[in-house]
Structure formats: C-alpha cells, structure tokens
Amino acid sequence: MSLVIKKLTKQYNQHKSGLTDYSITIEKGVLGLLGPNGAGKSTLMKIIATISKPTKGTLFLDGEDIVANPDKIRKILGYLPQDFGVYPNLNAYEFLEYIAAMKGVGGSGLRKRIDLLLEGVNLTADAKRPIGTYSGGMKQRIGIAQALLNDPKVLIFDEPTVGLDPEERVRFRQLISDLADDCIIILSSHIVSDIETIADEVAIMKNGILLNKAAQPDIIKLVDGKVFEVLVSNDEIAGIRTKHQVIDTSRQKDKTRIRFITRTGQPEMGAIAVNASLEDAYLFLTQNNN
CATH class of the missing domain: 3.40.50.300 (P-loop containing nucleotide triphosphate hydrolases)
Structure with a gap:
C-alpha cells in the first residue's frame, strides 16, 4: 500500500x-x-x-x-x-x-x-x-x-x-x-x-x-560532526550565539553548558563533539530555511 x-x-x-x-x-x-x-x-x-x-x-x-x-x-x-x-x-x-x-x-x-x-x-x-x-x-x-x-x-x-x-x-x-x-x-x-x-x-x-x-538516521546525518557542547561563563553566551546556532542551554552553578550547531565549521575552544539527535537536525532545518 x-x-x-x-x-x-x-x-x-x-x-x-x-x-x-x-x-x-x-x-x-x-x-x-x-x-x-x-x-x-x-x-x-x-x-x-x-x-x-x-x-x-x-x-x-x-x-x-x-x-x-x-x-x-x-x-x-x-x-x-x-x-x-x-x-x-x-x-x-x-x-x-x-x-x-x-x-x-x-x-x-x-x-x-x-x-x-x-x-x-x-x-x-x-x-x-x-x-x-x-x-x-x-x-x-x-x-x-x-x-x-x-x-x-x-x-x-x-x-x-x-x-x-x-x-x-x-x-x-x-x-x-x-x-x-x-x-x-x-x-x-x-x-x-x-x-x-x-x-x-x-x-x-x-x-x-x-x-x-x-x-531518521539519514535526517540526523545532516548535522553529523556539527553538534558540540561547551561549558562557558555567562558573559560568553552572547558571543557564541552570534557565531553558532544554539540548540540548548543549561545552567550549572556559575557556568552554562551550551549545545550548539557550528555555522563556521570551527567549534569553540574547549567544545566537545557530541552525537547528533533528531531534534538537532529538526532545529537545523527549520531555523535555517526561511
């Protein structure tokens, strides 16, 4: 059918x-x-x-x-x-x-x-x-x-x-x-x-x-190698938002963990590559197609 x-x-x-x-x-x-x-x-x-x-x-x-x-x-x-x-x-x-x-x-x-x-x-x-x-x-x-x-x-x-x-x-x-x-x-x-x-x-x-x-795996491949997490001080968040697509933030005491998709191909200093998810791919597609 x-x-x-x-x-x-x-x-x-x-x-x-x-x-x-x-x-x-x-x-x-x-x-x-x-x-x-x-x-x-x-x-x-x-x-x-x-x-x-x-x-x-x-x-x-x-x-x-x-x-x-x-x-x-x-x-x-x-x-x-x-x-x-x-x-x-x-x-x-x-x-x-x-x-x-x-x-x-x-x-x-x-x-x-x-x-x-x-x-x-x-x-x-x-x-x-x-x-x-x-x-x-x-x-x-x-x-x-x-x-x-x-x-x-x-x-x-x-x-x-x-x-x-x-x-x-x-x-x-x-x-x-x-x-x-x-x-x-x-x-x-x-x-x-x-x-x-x-x-x-x-x-x-x-x-x-x-x-x-x-x-799903093929959709997720669109952001493979582009998703990172980094722990930064609060005054660094605005700078990251200007360079990358921020997916999620979570506060941890005086620091904030940021999950982002890199727009430049270059992650922030100290950022760690993480496995991409369907939500990452969904946000990447919908926020970059206007």
Missing part, C-alpha cells in the same frame, strides 16, 4: 497558503510529521482524510485518485483530528457504538472490539462514566480508540499525545508500533521525542513546504 502525493497546494486566499507544491510518497509504517506551528501539518492531514480539498495537486492511494473518489480511503481510514470533540453525556461504550454506526461498523464482534480498544487505551475502569467527566488526557485516549474502530489501513493522528502523561505516551507508542507493519500511519507532533521513538521516516515541514523526508 502506498499514498503518492504530487504538487499538492492549498491556497486559502491571495495572501495565505497552507501547502505549496508538496510532493511525498508514504508507504506502510509510521511517518512522523514535524514542523513549527503553521507548517501545514494539519492542512496536509485534513486533505489526506478527505475533509478538505486541495486547490491543486493529486493524491493517489494504490493508484486510485482519492480527490475524485474519496470513498476509496474513507472506508479504511482512522482519523484523530487535533480538535477532536466528544459527546459529554455519553459514556465510552455509548460513544464508541455511535461512532461505529457512523462508520458502518457493526456485527456480533463489535462489543468485543470496543472492549479490546478500551483496554488498549487504559479506559476499561472508566468506560461507564460520562465522557464529560473525563480529563483532557482521557478524552484524547477515547479519541485514539475511535480512530481504531474500523480496523483501518490508513491511520492519521494529529498531535495524539497532547494531554497524555508519560506512562500513557509510552502505551500509545506501543499501540502504534503493533499496528505499523500492516498500516500507513501518519503522525504529527510538536514533541520531537515522540516522533523519535516511533517513526520509521520523518517529514520535516515549514511554511507549507517539505524541507526533507527520510529515515
């Missing part, structure tokens, strides 16, 4: 565009979308989910034009939007049964599937409470469950870990990992570590443009 997107553009008005000539091929596995606010991640996901139409460009799922024939993807789609809403007076069982009916999912095995999904998102104990009494993280988990109801082959998650505590983030990653061999999974997040631990490939976006898409 593959999703081929060519020269996708979404123009909202004369002055504002969501995507510009966006081309990407997505295969089975997990594709992580990374980008700052306004990068176009949600716009791309809404178009793939056939909620929004592109201004121009094509999307083909296994050779079928899903702009012209959206039912081709809708039947096998699971989608969790960023602004997912619930019915507060329904409990988890009632809500999932309602969503199942909307998706045309039924049969004798439905209740068992709902039980398994609620167990998977750790909501079994709270399944009979009205959803309106749930915390933000619990509502996010019921949103994840509804996306999986129809045993989808294309899964789209827009900021799925928002509101989840660290334990639930790990549970979500395990759930996605179990599905990845048989599905196309597109996952956006502003939390780089979530993408780092789950994605087979990463697409980095900015201002509606695809900056790079590759396997």
Whole structure:
C-alpha cells in the first residue's frame, strides 16, 4: 500500500497558503510529521482524510485518485483530528457504538472490539462514566480508540499525545508500533521525542513546504560532526550565539553548558563533539530555511 502525493497546494486566499507544491510518497509504517506551528501539518492531514480539498495537486492511494473518489480511503481510514470533540453525556461504550454506526461498523464482534480498544487505551475502569467527566488526557485516549474502530489501513493522528502523561505516551507508542507493519500511519507532533521513538521516516515541514523526508538516521546525518557542547561563563553566551546556532542551554552553578550547531565549521575552544539527535537536525532545518 502506498499514498503518492504530487504538487499538492492549498491556497486559502491571495495572501495565505497552507501547502505549496508538496510532493511525498508514504508507504506502510509510521511517518512522523514535524514542523513549527503553521507548517501545514494539519492542512496536509485534513486533505489526506478527505475533509478538505486541495486547490491543486493529486493524491493517489494504490493508484486510485482519492480527490475524485474519496470513498476509496474513507472506508479504511482512522482519523484523530487535533480538535477532536466528544459527546459529554455519553459514556465510552455509548460513544464508541455511535461512532461505529457512523462508520458502518457493526456485527456480533463489535462489543468485543470496543472492549479490546478500551483496554488498549487504559479506559476499561472508566468506560461507564460520562465522557464529560473525563480529563483532557482521557478524552484524547477515547479519541485514539475511535480512530481504531474500523480496523483501518490508513491511520492519521494529529498531535495524539497532547494531554497524555508519560506512562500513557509510552502505551500509545506501543499501540502504534503493533499496528505499523500492516498500516500507513501518519503522525504529527510538536514533541520531537515522540516522533523519535516511533517513526520509521520523518517529514520535516515549514511554511507549507517539505524541507526533507527520510529515515531518521539519514535526517540526523545532516548535522553529523556539527553538534558540540561547551561549558562557558555567562558573559560568553552572547558571543557564541552570534557565531553558532544554539540548540540548548543549561545552567550549572556559575557556568552554562551550551549545545550548539557550528555555522563556521570551527567549534569553540574547549567544545566537545557530541552525537547528533533528531531534534538537532529538526532545529537545523527549520531555523535555517526561511
């Protein structure tokens, strides 16, 4: 299964565009979308989910034009939007049964599937409470469950870990990992570590443009040999910022440890080369492409 997107553009008005000539091929596995606010991640996901139409460009799922024939993807789609809403007076069982009916999912095995999904998102104990009494993280988990109801082959998650505590983030990653061999999974997040631990490939976006898409090791190679750390006095920090791209700082008594990407190719005196990370590569790409 593959999703081929060519020269996708979404123009909202004369002055504002969501995507510009966006081309990407997505295969089975997990594709992580990374980008700052306004990068176009949600716009791309809404178009793939056939909620929004592109201004121009094509999307083909296994050779079928899903702009012209959206039912081709809708039947096998699971989608969790960023602004997912619930019915507060329904409990988890009632809500999932309602969503199942909307998706045309039924049969004798439905209740068992709902039980398994609620167990998977750790909501079994709270399944009979009205959803309106749930915390933000619990509502996010019921949103994840509804996306999986129809045993989808294309899964789209827009900021799925928002509101989840660290334990639930790990549970979500395990759930996605179990599905990845048989599905196309597109996952956006502003939390780089979530993408780092789950994605087979990463697409980095900015201002509606695809900056790079590759396997994580290939993205990280872009900053290999450019990332350093140095311990300096506080009055030296400004000078380093003028010469290098500072990634992180941490105070240590009267000194500050600075992690930076060298712009000059020459590190500071006393700087130590460190292993590059996906976050380093992400910041390098997004802050150096204006």
